[in-house]
Amino acid sequence: MSKTKDSLLSEFCSITSASQKDARRYLDKHQRRLDAAIDAYYQEGGGRTTVASTSKLNALFDKYKDPTGDNISIDGTIQLCQDLKVDPENVVLLAVAYELKSPRVGEWNKKGWVEGWSRLGCDTVDGMKDALTRLRAKLGSDATYFHKVYDHTFGFARTEGQRSLAIDTALAFWDLLLPTGLTGGALKHDLTGEDVDMDAEESSGWTDEHTQWWFQFLTEKGGKGVSKDTWMMLFDFIRSIDSQFLTHDAEAAWPSAIDDFVAWARSRISR
Template sequence: MSSRSSRARSDLETSISQFVSVTGASTRDARRYLERHKRLDAAIDAFYNDPGAARSGASTTKLNALFDQYKDPDAEEITVDGTIRLCQDLCVDPEDVVLLAVAYELRSPRMGEWSRKGWVDGWRALGHDTLPAMQGALARLRERLGADPEYFQKVYNYTFDFSRQAGQRSLALDMAQAFWALLIPHGLAGGALAHVAGDEDEDEAMGAEEGWKDEYTTWWFEFLTEKGGRGVSKDTWQMFLEFVRMIDARFEKYDAEAAWPSTLDDFVEYARARLASGA
């Protein structure tokens, strides 16, 4: 066997080992995906995008043992202290936007808390039962959250529901701003919040028209602070996502007669005034 063939075989075996560690798939499946897609990252993506892929290898026993490792000793759930330790072991910042995707996947009942059922069902669906594999999942979830508009919307909407205080219909303003500060830049950078131009102009529909800019998120926060009020309604939270996707960079094509929340009507006037003044 030539040195080149030997090296290629060694590289394949290393990739197979990494594929199995990340996905929990069998060696046979790992080899099949790698031979078909060549690169490790492409093979892993193909595996997770394949609805027929066998991802049932995640062990309930292992997942329960991991849950017990982090759960509150006096409760049947992982609470904030356990979440901080988990983040340390996963090498992820507790304020990383990817944890909002994890909260969606594991059906977190509240911020920084995880139920046993949500933990086991969520990680089994993702196909992971070890910390190294979970680390790999975080990278893919972060990328998907930034790039996939439908997935972004699911995580975005779930964020409102799981982060409200018990018994409250609205989300506290400071909490809403903190989550917007995580989600909006991530979606803009990855393309999940790419501008959707109107149908009336073909050139604009092809992408020539500019949309929401990072600085407008700051304007939005300043506007809400000046306006006062302590909470953000679910309607405003959900409609703001659509607003960010469709509004043009000059705020010229906003239809005030459409069913937008009045808060967004007022913000458009605020933004137009700032643009006119050059502020």
């Protein structure tokens, strides 16, 4: 077995808690494509070791539910985080929000709660703690899963009735998500199909420094907010752009904010 396959097996097992046998089977079936293998594993129920009890989940929901309403709100969310021993601003909660289809920050409805935790095979706080560990690893390393959580976060973070995100709100959520994807590999740069002649340093792709450039650019630019189009397209932009911004196609259908940022970044590089 090659070192590459050893590494894939180890990563698959780390993310899913699957056995080596199952990891090998899914990776072989999906031609060693980690993202596809992990997705198939979860879609086929491989990630569940137990069947969650609806009655237990209903009881837990009622424990955290707002006494004057039908949903879990901010106070219940804070108590839940304390029980799970997780910081309310931990990025893994964005993955939980996606799994439980939370409509907005600090709010969980019973349908999403029961169906979401059931899919994850959890009906106890300890089981949920274990799920958070798996989700955190998957969010960082699985590009497909990261993209799903990233897309859900826009509506989750947006103020009800607003079409865009306030810039400071967008920056706060990007500050959680982007370092996670960059460190874990979900936002890894792919040069496949690029024709530009670049050395290894130039072709390394987006880095944490570029994230800070993006934040600085948006802060200087100001404006009313970040549109859904800009939010969604930034994911593809980060994965496709080189570190010197040489491969950007201004004629492609990028949002104007991204085109303007490229011009701003190129000017900074050329100084």
